[in-house]
Structures are given as structure tokens and as C-alpha cells.
Amino acid sequence: MLDPAFIRQHPDRVREALRTKRAGDPSLVDTFLARDAERREAQTSLQEVQQRLNETSRQIGPLMKAGKRDEAAPLIAASNALKSQKKDLEEAARSADEAQQRLLLDLPNVPHESVPVGFADEDNVVVAEIGSKPDFSAFGEDFEPLPHWELAERHGLVDFERGAKVAGAGFPFYVGQGARLQRGLIQFFLDLAVEHGYTEIQPPLVINEASGIGTGQIPDKEAMMYEAERDGLFLIPTAEVPVTNFHRDEIFEAASLPVAYAAYTPCFRREAGSYGKDVRGLNRLHQFDKVELVQFVHPDASYDALEALRQDAERALDLLELPFRRLLMCTGDMGFTQAKKYDLEVWSAGQGRWLEVSSVSNFEAFQARRAMIRYRPEPGAKPEPLHTLNGSGLALPRIVAALLENGQQPDGTVHLPEALHRYTGFATIGQLDV
């Protein structure tokens, strides 16, 4: 949610955000400004009537106490008249306020000035490419790296068919070394985050409507979530939602910032409309595991925090020896709530393509204002919204895909990076270590 005062002062920047993010009709801004004016007018008249009503009632009190009913009678008549006026004004003020609030939820965050304007994948800027793609030339000219789904099947790591039988497509079972690899990666990512100063936290896997509104999934993007309608709950699409809402309606002292959390959770996404090679194997699932990093920071520090958070995620990729590239996402690819976003993509040798494994964003005050997460700049000062950030650190399935594809050997086994051995208990997939 944007600051209404900001919209009044910079309507052009909000129109521009609507356009460059393709988040709606720029004229929404003008509708908002009209509702805003109406609301303020209605509210002012309402307050005037309320004031007169309060004054009258205050006069009646002592008279009634003294038993002077007859003297109170004309005042009571006057206040009854004011009351009917009040009812109408109340209705007007309320409907104007509701209309404005709804519009406020429909206006996207304004991109940071460093964000490139664009609408297509090509408009995202490849900021850096780190590490080198695996070199299979030593395996002979005939060697063709396999996609991960073939490796997974060969070693019985992931059972897609039984997952489809038991739950549906996109809900695989992990088996044997596959399951152990999942558990090891989760542990590895969490340990790394704690080492980087994050506090480990285990959130609920369902959220209520207010939480969905707080982080921006509701309204309008509910369709991405599985809903337990009878109980008014949603399965979390990411730990960002419960962890950010952990501090909903709270006020921090400036000295207590920044606050950083790391959470492992499964994530549930309906992914309606996906198809083709994008959903093959582990590329896109309805349920997947992820370690999420969330930070609450002072507004002056949020862009430094964004780079630091990004580095925390990149460190995991370094340790896993996975080649990756860092993308600065353009306005059109950025999403409704973000002010600036980086994506990290790993190279997947068997598929010959880049796979997104992390998305690191600064939301500035956008979520904080929705969720009423504030800080006090000085002791005794008026609370202000703080800045929230989050990033994946990291999402598992595509990491597994890349580890399998990049680590494959001519004999069909897969070598895992050194950093992982103590977590998995094995260095190679497809042959049991002693």
C-alpha cells in the first residue's frame, strides 16, 4: 500500500508505475484522488456534526442529574435532529473511505529509480554471471548430459507417478537418497542463514485473510493459493507471508532494527495455467521446499540490506558450486509489491537452460503499510512504517535439478559438492558410500 500523501504529491509517478508494471489502468490514480477528496470532505462535515452532538449531550447530562427534565427537553430535540444528519454523513464518509481503501489495495508499489523499464524477459538485465558451467568434454564426444528427471528415475530419487496417484501432478514423493538430499539441503541452508545472523523461525503453514492482505497476496492474487474455505485459511505460497505477518500491527524501537529471520517451509502454489517444458520434472511443482530469508529494516538501510540479502543467497550457490547469473528484474517482471527485485538463476546442464532458484526483493514500506509494521525513529516520536525485504535462500527443487544435471558422471552416478557431504552423509548419488 502506498502512502496516500505520496499519491497526492506524485500522481504521475503512480500512473507511471501502473503503466510500467502493467498493473492496471493509470486512470486509477485519478479515481483515487477523487475518492480521496470526497472522503476528506465527508469526514470533515461528519466531525463537525459530531462535535455539536457531543457539546449538546454534555449539556444534557447535568440537567438530567438535577432532575430538570423540562430544561433538557429542547436540547434533546436538538440532538435528535443532529443524529439524523449524522447518520447520512456517516454513511457517506464510510462508503468514501471504503472505496478509497479498496483503491489503495489496487495500486502497485512504485519501482526504485534503478529499475529498468521493460515488459519482456529480454528487458531484465543480466548483472553478473558467476562460476563456470560444467565441462563434460573429458567424458568423450558422445557424452550427452541427461535432464534431472531421467537421473532421478534411474536412481529412484523422486517418484512423480505415485505422487500423481496420491495427490496429483506436481506433488512428488522423494525417496531414499532423494529424500535424504532434501533434508540435507534444508539443514544446510538453515545453518548458513543462522551463520549469516538470521534467527531461525518455524511458522504455521496456513494463514488467514488478514495476513494475505498484509503481504499483498489478497486481494486479486488469491488464485495462486490453495484455500481451506471452511476455515477461512490459505496454504502458504511462501514463508514470506507468515514470517512478515509475525510482526503485523507492531511498533519497533529504531534501536532494535534490523531484525532478520530464516524459515524453512514447504510452499504451496496452484500454478494454474502452467504447461510444457516449464513444468517437466522438478521445474515447477505445486508443493516445494524453501528456506526463506525475511528482514525488517530501517528505511535508510533497506537498499544496503537488499544487496546483503542477495549476497547471503549467492553464498549458498557458491558453496554448492553451482554456476549462476544475477538478474535485475525490469518493471514488467517485478510484481505488484516490489520496489526492486533480483532473481538468481542456476545453470542446468542437462536441460541447457537457466532456472530461477531465488528472488530477492525490497518492498520498501509497501508491505509494512499494509500490515502496519512500524518503527519509532526516536523515543517518543511518531511511528513510521519500516521497510521489509525477503529472498529465497534457497528454493530446493531446481537446486536439486541443477545438482543432478551438473554433477552427473559418465557412469551415471552424480557427484555432490563438498559442502553438502556432511549433510547428506554421502558424496555420490547412485552408489552407496562406506
Add this chain to the structure above:
RNA sequence: GGAGGGGUGGCAGAGUGGUCGAAUGCAUCGGUCUUGAAAACCGACGUGCCGCAAGGUACCGGGGGUUCGAAUCCCUCCCCCUCCGCCA
């Protein structure tokens, strides 16, 4: 799921129809005193909205109602606690 009790400011805790946005204590902040600190004393100390400001207005879990007037009475929803049932 059934029965009962309860939700008041950062915390504790008064207030059961009329200057109550709310006593008091603790915590916090500023000051006096002190070589320094503690103690003591003095003062400040919730949030939203409208307004340049003065000020106004709303909020005592959420919503609705009764009344000239509601933290206080009524209805309803949510949450917490106790007991019973069920249960990992």
C-alpha cells in the same frame, strides 16, 4: 464438539450509563539532587484520521443495536482461560 469465565494503554490493573481517552503501579524518556550511580523527588509518556496551526474527531477484541449520552446495557462474531469429551 459441550459447559462456564474473560478480553481496557508496553506490562499489570481500576473503572458497570454523564467532562473517561480512561485511576493507580511498573517499565520507558527528560530534569533536580549526587564525584558517579542507585534511591528519592518533579515532569513527560497510546494510535488512526482531518487541519499550516490552534484544535477537532474516532478507537477500551471486531461488527451491529439501545440511549440525548456507552469502556459500562443488548445482539453477534473472533480470540484467550478453566472443566468435560475426542485425540497426535
